[in-house]
Amino acid sequence: MSSMLFARLTVVGRPASRFGAVKATSSYSTSAISRNGAASGSPIKQARTLPDFSMEGKVCLVTGAARGLGYEFCRAFLASGCTKLAVVDLKQSEAEDAAKELVATSCLNSDMGPSDFDVIGLECDVSSERSVIKAFGETVSKFGRVDSVVASAGIVENYSAFDYPFDRIKRLYDINVHGAFFTAREAARNMIPHGGGSITLVASMSANIVNIPQPQTPYNASKAAVKHMAASLAVEWAKKGVRVNALSPGYMLTKLTKTVLSHDQELKKTWESLTPMGRMGEPEDLAGAIVFLASDASRFMTGTEIRVDGGYCII
Template identity: 75%
Template sequence: MFSLRSASLLVPSARRASTRSAVAHSRLSSTVAKARGLTLPSFSMQNKVCLVTGAARGLGNEFCRAFVESGCTSLAIVDLKEEEAKRAADELKAEFEGNGHIDKGSLNIMGIACDVSSEVSVQKAFKEATTEFGRIDSVVASAGIVENYSAFDYPFDRIKRLYDINVHGAFFTAREAARRMIPDGGGSIVLVASMSAQVVNVPQPQTPYNASKAAVRHMASSLAVEWAKKNVRVNTLSPGYMLTKLTRTILEHDQELKRTWEALTPMGRMGDPEDLKGAVIFLASDASKFVTGSEVRVDGGYCVI
């Protein structure tokens, strides 16, 4: 039988529940407010030593910017010519320390000369970087070239050079990185391939390039399995058509080609190099600590259709 007394007992209980709910909501709102403008700590590159090949310009240089923007203060910019690598390092340091967001003298960015097609040169570059920083946590193998010749007209010496840089260079870089990461407990290696590893680009002829990037993609998968229990992760980043400074210069004289590439891309545009920042940070950081042997395509949907 429902009594006045039992009904009166329910009121304080309901009030307490309502109060607890209000407090919980207040705490949640406070937590959300504090989290605004922040991201998951696992995406941070703070206290990590990073090395990027082919980094004096183009996509490699964009990856370096992404690392610094994500908290990296120890970075090796590796490229073919020492002068260009050091200049890129100085420019990057001056830009970030000069914008007021990073204290002057807090960035240690070094430029290193390296011909990635030479195993000895790659070994020397890694020795120089580890001598300076003591270890290497994240490596991006971004050095690569592309040329457009028909299969019948492609000179053999240029085919060999392309494979030496794109394939052998990626392998030498990954191997030297792993040799240093394993004793230190692991690390992340990102091999830059291309959507060309999966599709045949048109209308430009580039068979050796496409094959080289397919080799890089499978190389990453194979190394990922080989080094998985050593806590060295190896993944592939595959860009689509990107509007780098070089590409912009080329397309200025061939607007029809630009329109063709845009029309073939479901998103209707070419990518901006900045579109790759999130993907490379994900793969290089602890945010992807259970991801290895994977490929992240950033191609505006090109490979979907």
């Protein structure tokens, strides 16, 4: 289901949550349509939804958020009730443009307007500890705290092991591994004084399997490191109220992937044939998983990996 189709509904009789009361912000119409589809004189009764999945009142921060999966994670948070969000990416202009676009999209088919959202774009090079500290400092200065963080910034390259230039291997590890660590560490430092929070490190199914036919050993190893990093930090911070989990996507049809595969349809067919569900994932397929990990619905889950790969890793 597209993240734009998520509806945030008022729960009848629900008390205010720890982050405040829930408003009715469904993107669905309450026009007079009866259960069998015929017009009637009364509005549709809205079904109850589990309150713990709501992101309302939470301050969220996502790295690598100007495009790709990071952007989709932001959409999912906003569609699930978040109104305070830091969109973090390498270039300030791209982060700000993404923030504006996210607000505009969130207002479509909704009773909320731009003034109901406080979404900021921040420049950050996650491979730089100083840059990550600065981004978190600006976020906390703006919102007072941070509740849910997703470390989504990452890169992938395909070189054979003998041909992989060292400077590019170092860059990949600086972003994928060190960047995830810096992000998680600053998130925890800011969460612990406020009672904790949720950190999701974006790993990959490549943390568990070896992709074929493309050679990508450093990438696979980097994502295995991220997966184990999540488990290790989860143990270290468990009693401090900070949960750390890993989300591992399979082959996803992001804009970048679509561009690559447009010149190599045989590779696309290979990936699809190796996936039990017979298709690649859409970025929206990750919306439910990321909201689950970031919300109170997963309050007793830490150190866990959720794979969303169409069954790739089970065969």
